[in-house]
Amino acid sequence: MAKEPRIYTKTGDDGTTGLIGGSRVKKYDLRLEAYGTVDELNSWIGIVRSTDIDAHAKTILEQIQQKLFVIGAILATGENASALKDRFPCKKEDVELLEKEMDLMFTVLPELSHFVLPGGCLPASYCHVARTVCRRAERRIVELSEKVKTDPLLVVYVNRLSDYLFVLSRKVSQDLKVPETLWIPGNL
Numbered sequence: 001m002a003k004e005p006r007i008y009t010k011t012g013d014d015g016t017t018g019l020i021g022g023s024r025v026k027k028y029d030l031r032l033e034a035y036g037t038v039d040e041l042n043s044w045i046g047i048v049r050s051t052d053i054d055a056h057a058k059t060i061l062e063q064i065q066q067k068l069f070v071i072g073a074i075l076a077t078g079e080n081a082s083a084l085k086d087r088f089p090c091k092k093e094d095v096e097l098l099e100k101e102m103d104l105m106f107t108v109l110p111e112l113s114h115f116v117l118p119g120g121c122l123p124a125s126y127c128h129v130a131r132t133v134c135r136r137a138e139r140r141i142v143e144l145s146e147k148v149k150t151d152p153l154l155v156v157y158v159n160r161l162s163d164y165l166f167v168l169s170r171k172v173s174q175d176l177k178v179p180e181t182l183w184i185p186g187n188l
Contacts, residue, residue: 127169
């Protein structure tokens, strides 16, 4: 009978972690900040997907989660294993899927003339939390890309994903018949 592998390795006890390819970096390295934030985003999207939203949105969110795992792996790959990054690219079609999904939702959403305050119902609120984490992931990836070669399409995808999550929050509110709370500056 095969021995069950342990989740703990103790190799990170010195404050470093291993990248794909074997190199080690400090746990506060920009690369870890980037892929750690992508991992956090993936977890929030998992929460959105586990709420009472329509089946189509759940399917798209699962596809997004799969792509975020790929993006995390790309970001976790050290320069000494850069050939691995080419095996799992972020593709233009991935960005186009998000745009197509937003265009579909726009056909049924009312035009927006004000900012929307996050909230209303839990699924929409979770979409907003995921959106803000997505924006942070984008900032971390941009920062990393100034120091190491990074596929520019990763930034495009994550940028578009934050837009998608905002539009999804609106669609979820509409589907659940929960009115959006608009930010009206004159009401201050």
